[in-house]
Amino acid sequence: MSLPVKIAMNGYLTIPKSICCKLCKICGARPVIKADVAGLYVVKCPNDDRHYQTRPGLIDIDDWNRHNSVYYVSGRDFNPQVSC
Ligand SMILES: [Zn+2]
Numbered sequence: 001m002s003l004p005v006k007i008a009m010n011g012y013l014t015i016p017k018s019i020c021c022k023l024c025k026i027c028g029a030r031p032v033i034k035a036d037v038a039g040l041y042v043v044k045c046p047n048d049d050r051h052y053q054t055r056p057g058l059i060d061i062d063d064w065n066r067h068n069s070v071y072y073v074s075g076r077d078f079n080p081q082v083s084c
Helices: 061-067
Strands: 032-035 041-044
Touching: 041 061
Parallel strands: none
Antiparallel strands: 032 041
């Protein structure tokens, strides 16, 4: 699988806007792709390594999407709501 990715200034590969991918469900960031020294790819949150990241291998946006299936609601941290 090859994607028309571009290398960003921080060394990550950016995912084209045309690719459907979900935002990080923890912080709402658009994921990036990191290529490690072995040539394996990880789809990850650009903000925090503790947020979800796929296992090294092929670029697996489907896996990322499955694990970030809750849409981020902007501002929810500032206006918490309890649902029960
Ligand atoms: Zn995140």
